[in-house]
Amino acid sequence: MKDLFEKAKKNYDKKKYNKAFKLFMKCAEQDDKEAMWYIGNCYYDGVGAPQDYAQAVDWYKKAAELGNSAAMNSLGKCYYDGKGVEQDYEKALECYKKSVERDNSDAMFNLGNCYYDGKGVEQDYNKAIELYTKAAETGNSAAMSSLGKCYCDGEIVEEDLAKALELFKKSVELGNSDGLLNLGDCYFYSIGVEQDYEKAIELWIESAELGNSNAMLSLGDCYYYGEGAPQDYAKAVEWYTQAAELCNSDAMDRLGSCYYCGDGVKRNYAKAVEWYKQAVELGNRDAMDNLGNCYNYGDGVEQNYEKALEWYTRAIEKGNITALYNIAMLYDTLGDFENAKKYFNKVLEFEEFEDMIDEVKDKLASY
Numbered sequence: 001m002k003d004l005f006e007k008a009k010k011n012y013d014k015k016k017y018n019k020a021f022k023l024f025m026k027c028a029e030q031d032d033k034e035a036m037w038y039i040g041n042c043y044y045d046g047v048g049a050p051q052d053y054a055q056a057v058d059w060y061k062k063a064a065e066l067g068n069s070a071a072m073n074s075l076g077k078c079y080y081d082g083k084g085v086e087q088d089y090e091k092a093l094e095c096y097k098k099s100v101e102r103d104n105s106d107a108m109f110n111l112g113n114c115y116y117d118g119k120g121v122e123q124d125y126n127k128a129i130e131l132y133t134k135a136a137e138t139g140n141s142a143a144m145s146s147l148g149k150c151y152c153d154g155e156i157v158e159e160d161l162a163k164a165l166e167l168f169k170k171s172v173e174l175g176n177s178d179g180l181l182n183l184g185d186c187y188f189y190s191i192g193v194e195q196d197y198e199k200a201i202e203l204w205i206e207s208a209e210l211g212n213s214n215a216m217l218s219l220g221d222c223y224y225y226g227e228g229a230p231q232d233y234a235k236a237v238e239w240y241t242q243a244a245e246l247c248n249s250d251a252m253d254r255l256g257s258c259y260y261c262g263d264g265v266k267r268n269y270a271k272a273v274e275w276y277k278q279a280v281e282l283g284n285r286d287a288m289d290n291l292g293n294c295y296n297y298g299d300g301v302e303q304n305y306e307k308a309l310e311w312y313t314r315a316i317e318k319g320n321i322t323a324l325y326n327i328a329m330l331y332d333t334l335g336d337f338e339n340a341k342k343y344f345n346k347v348l349e350f351e352e353f354e355d356m357i358d359e360v361k362d363k364l365a366s367y
Contacts (some may be wrong), residue, residue: 003029003034004023004026005023005027005034005035005223005334007023008023008024008026008027008035008038009360010036010120012024012038012048013024013093015047015057017042017047017048018035018048020042020048021039021048021049022086024036024038024039024042028062028178031239033062033064033066033067033068033071034068034076035059035067036059036063036066036068036071036334037059037060037063037071037074037236038058038148039059040055040056040057040058040060040063040071040074041056041074042055043056043059044054044074044078044084045084045327048205049073052084053078053084054084054085055083055084055300056083057075057078057084058178059071060072060074060075060078061075061097064098067100067102068140068219069103069104070099070106071097072095072098072099072102073095073096073104073106074243074345075093075105075274076092076094076095076099076110077110077240078092078251079091079092079095080092080114080119080120080169087112088120089121090120092119093111093114093119093120095107095233096110096111096114097111099191101200102140104141105134105138105139106127106135106141107134107147108129108131108132108134108138108140108143109132109142110142111131112127112128112129112130112131112132112143112146114116114148115128115131115265116128116146117136118145118187120131124282127158127277128156129147129150129156131143131144131149132147132150133147134242136167139172139174141174141175141176142173142178144167144170144174144176145168145176145178145179145182145312146178146317147167147294148163148166148168148171148179148182149182150185151163151164151167152164152168152191152192152218156330156352161191162192162340163182164186164191164192165192165193168182168183168186169183170327171183172203175210176213177212177215178207178208178212178214180203180204180206180207180210180212180215181207181212181214181215181218182205183203183213184199184200184201184202184203184204184207184218185200185218187203188200188201188218188228190302190346197222197227197228197229199227200226201219201222203208204218205219208239209241211246211326213242213246213247213248214248215242215252215331216239216242216243216248216251217240217243217250217251217254218242219239220235220236220243220251220254221236221254222236223236223239224236224254224258224263224264230265233258233263233264234265235264236254236258236263237258237263237264240254240255240258241255241336244275249278249279249282249283249284249287250279250286250288251280252275252276252278252279252282253275253276253284253286253287253290254298255273255275256272256273256275256276256279256287256290257272259271259272259275259287260272260294260299260300262319264278269300269301272290272294272299272300272302273288273294273300273301274354276290276294280311280314281293283318284360285313285314285315285318285319285320287312288312288314289311289312289315289320289322289323289325292312292315292323293308293326294306294310295307295311296308296326296330305330306350308330309330312326312327312330313327319336321350321353323345324343324347324350325343325347325356325360327339327343328340328343328344328346328347328363330362331343332363337367339366340363341364344364348359348360348361
């Protein structure tokens with residue numbers, strides 16, 4: 001049986017998934033828990049078998065019941081993301097904890113994320129750091145990257161750029177895409193190292209090649225704004241598109257704006273609205289503001305002030321401050337001067353509107 005499993009795994013590692021799947025199934029018939037986990041992975045990723053999250057969950061459950069810690073972690077991830085099962089953070093937490101009890105470093109990292117984000121458990125940054133550290137010490141590259149980000153940001157632990165860079169570099173050595181992204185950020189923004197755009201872009205490209213959508217977004221921004229690379233809207237659109245196809249909501253919003261403005265693509269308001277709508281479904285506040293503009297001006301959709309107000313309001317509730325000015329102007333257009341005054345006064349509270357202070361004050365004086 002051991003020889004059969006090794007043969008299956010060798011085929012899996014060589015990406016001969018169809019053959020591997022058949023061999024894993026034979027192993028599973030003999031209650032091989034690790035083979036069951038691999039079968040779950042085949043269904044989850046759609047390799048060697050049609051993608052089927054529900055089937056993946058079934059196999060993860062079988063393997064987990066037999067004590068496989070990797071399957072417990074994978075099952076937790078399914079509950080966390082709501083794939084193949086109804087999203088349930090508390091069940092995800094339960095699975096992660098069982099896996100952590102068996103020293104699974106991936107589960108330590110995922111459980112750390114639960115404590116960091118307060119998902120399924122009360123937010124506890126100290127516990128998150130503890131788990132990231134424990135996972136990183138066992139060689140988990142994702143935990144190294146996240147722990148490095150904590151030391152880099154200095155919000156929940158004391159800032160230590162030297163430690164952050166050390167962790168990012170260790171993570172990069174292990175081929176972690178987030179580590180590459182974060183180290184690239186350090187070189188781009190001169191965080192703990194001398195600014196080096198070329199090195200940053202090199203790291204981001206390597207990260208993007210591993211499928212990291214945030215690295216793709218950063219590359220798109222480089223080309224869009226001409227910072228770190230020659231301005232090239234067409235290249236920006238290419239990177240935004242790749243990231244958007246991986247469900248990166250910021251990239252969807254940026255791509256929508258490219259279509260709205262005709263930057264790198266032919267102007268197409270309907271296409272812009274399409275991308276904004278996809279982004280707002282993922283909760284993107286900038287896209288909410290931009291979609292409000294589309295309804296406000298009738299670009300790509302039928303003009304509808306009520307919907308514009310709705311999207312501006314949702315954007316504001318999510319923390320988008322540009323929408324404060326947009327909604328104030330719309331209320332002014334509609335003759336609702338009380339609400340216009342209310343939002344113009346809020347605009348004055350933000351330094352970001354410094355260049356518009358005189359205009360806003362003139363508006364308020366006119367009421």
